[in-house]
Amino acid sequence: MRTQLLDQKDTVKKGALVQLPPVLLAFYMILVLLGILGNAVVVCAVGEDMFRETRGARNSDMILVNMAFSSLMVSVMRNTLLIISDLGLKVTSSKNWCQFLMGIWMWLRSVNVWSTFFLSAFHYLTLRRLAPPIVNLTGTQGPPKTVVMGFGLIWSTSLLYSVPAFLFSTYGGENATETLMLVGTTTRPLLGCLWDFPSTSSGLVFATTSMVIHEIVPIVLMSGTNLSSLFILYTHGNKHPLTHNGQGTPAMHRVPAERRAAKVILALIILFITSWGANVVSVNYFNYNRGTSSTSLLVIARFSNSFFYAFSPMILAVGHRKLRTVIRSVITY
Template sequence: MAAQGTASQRTPSSVLYIAIYVVLVMLGNVGNTAVVGVVGEGLLRDTGFIRSSDVILVNMAFSNLMVSLARNTLLVISDMGVEVFLNKNWCRFMMGIWVWLRSANVWSTFFLSAFHFQTLRRVAPAATNVHGHPGPPKSLIFGLCLIWSLNLIYSIPAFIFSKNGDENSTETLMLVSSTTRPLLGCIWDFPSAYSGLAFATSSMVIHESIPIFLMSVTNLGSLLTLYTHGRKRRAANKSQDAPVVTGIPAERRAAKVIFALNILFISSWGASIISVNYFNYNRGSSTQFLLIVARIANITFIALSPVVLAVGHRRLRAFMKSVLSRVV
């Protein structure tokens, strides 16, 4: 977690940054709320016809929204000059919440790629619940509960090793998974530099490197599977005995949307990692600019992922067209 002093003056560049950041945060809040509302309303209305992919989309959008509301919206308020300093107990609570939400958000994004890859591995994937009763499959619910519960356990050190500072507090340790700067006067308070470094390193490996690697592998696996089944489909024109995946165009469109989400996520992550490491190890004249890059990168995925989802989701696309037609 990195810190910086309170800005005493608003420069034109800082005003431009704040304006861009406010727009991205608002876009993330509104967009992810729309995803949760539109897709969630469809899940509630279509009783007995539950699309597991929609459940995962709602979970991912919900995690995006919670990160944006609990963290990024407060950063906007802080950038506007409103300074609030919490006591020690509230700092521990908020730091734990931030780490929990961010970590769950990363794995929720990966879960979308993993589910689509697993769906394509079946010869004839079913879009609905195959158990004959309303509600998503139990394995899906178990997977989502596992993501949120395990990440809550992982965030326990954040609930313990944090405290309240003051407006002059500084911190050299930066946790990539949770934050790029102190907020509400809350800073880390590890027993030693080594324990703090261990937590930061494990955070980057477990909640950044591993899910991004798995995200890339499963998405490439989905594209390869679609290519293979496409060849089988062409062969089926000559022989009707060849098993093929039903709904190839829809699955291909879904794979492209998920691929775009992965590229957006990895790009945001990469920009943040580069900026963070430059800040930590080379405190030069450009560190202020790189911290701004890191903050913009951390919100980019949350802000733009609803737009990407709307391209490939029929209900979201119809909702977006309806809103745009009323506005224009």
Template sequence: MVRSVFTQSSLYGLLVLLGVVGNVLVAGILSWGFLQQRSIEQSDFILLNMALSNLLVSFFRNILLFLSGLGMEAFLSQGWCKIFMCLWVWFRSVNVWMTFCLSAFHFAVIRRNKPAPSAGLAPGHASQELRRLLLVIGLVWVVNLIYSLPLLMFSTRGSLNSTETLMVISSTTRPLLGCVWNFPSRYSGLAFATVSLVVHEALPIILMLGTNLATLYRLGMHGRSVGAVQESLPRRVPAERKAAKVILLLIVLFIVPWGTSLVSLNYYNYNRGPSGEYLVVIATFSNSLFIALSPLVLAAGHSKLRSKLKHLLKRGGPGRGTAS
């Protein structure tokens, strides 16, 4: 039993470390490019926000879950429990919708049939499209924060032997730092968990799939067309098709762990049985897979990000010149 717990903690710790290092590199490279060039591609700005949301989830939830699995016993006060439970839901919800924003933005670029302008610091560069993007990104953070604020009333500090009686998809998968949900009744808790599942999990997933499939369809039409449409995108179609495949891979990477977590936690909520504990472990791993593996997908499919990473590794030491 002790060996099994150690193995689980080690594997989970590896996922957490991979997610932190990968997203720090992505966020750092994109931020450094922005500081050097005083501009950033709009898609890279979305990627930067996605990496930041990944890091926030890692620092405020996944690392704490890892330490808890190692046996760290720390308990927050009731006030801090309310704040942390609110933050966990906020960061996770932002992470979901930011992933959708990436897919939606790429679809908008394909529909427009021209590359998106870069985001510069000078006021003259703040185009209408850039202002619209900044507004959307700001709304993702603000609206999800507003959604999370009522949770301050529905969380509390549990006792030493507390067990979580309800799993909300967007939050943690076990009592963490002594914090548990405290809904007025089990039915109200299940109602909130269901609404959270639909609004902040199922809806963005469906929209991600729809926009990405529509993007691939339009690119296929461009590839088969002749005339003005084809002439306007002679070189961009292969690059945009590759970008669409990378985004599709990110979405699949998001959906598969999400579906695993969804099945596990809903079984726990509605049909508790002897396998409930194992399902919670599976959900915990599933919730960290996207954060851990998405930087690898970006590094493999984002040519500019990959070239900057290679440049960074070359400068890091003489023995890293051939890193890929």
């Protein structure tokens, strides 16, 4: 929305920046630290395991690394800056910095959303024998074209989607306020950065379009593909005993392992939807009520936005032997 100079009693100042009490700040710092360390472990451990494969990288591991890397970058580029701001240090002070940060935030967040969907979709297509095999059996060291094209599509289209943030955001200054925060989790301004669309209607069109295309649609798709994967595994398990070596995809000869992978993906999706829903509901309440609970709900929105990044590595470790080994060695060190 276009920045307006209004009474600070009527609106929350500077992009709805809420200072956390010491206890909550400490808890938030723990969440952010978990997100950084956990996703860094996923990137390093799984990535190292990929490069050591003599017959080529596992496609599923490549997708896990891509998702964890996007989560890691969001934690570093967004959540750590919130902590620095809460500690009393000034983070942004110009329009150019706000345009850069808002663009990066939206780009990385969108990549993270679609990467989570990519994991679920690839598992579903593998079970249906429509995707490349889980392991590259050709003996070549290069990654499969399908996966690389998927990564390129996710990162490039998300970058195009974030272009409005590079163009239509600005620094609000000390006395600037906003009358409406954009609804979606990918478009919420922070750290004094405000939207500066040419008109209110253009801002609302962008907010609605971005939320539908880059949040609701991938959530519906990732839920649908994961439930379909579980249904395929359930029906196959009933029709074919585990000792049966009949027809089917190579993945279907590992039903217990694939069923565990589908459940891990389901847990990731539930965590993602819970975090996303709590964030959007809290921000919507702030937008349209501005009651006594507004500040508390904005705190909830900030925490819920970090839950997925903090706990998704733990969920991945449940279904990934290499991660479990690394985490066990770190704990017992």
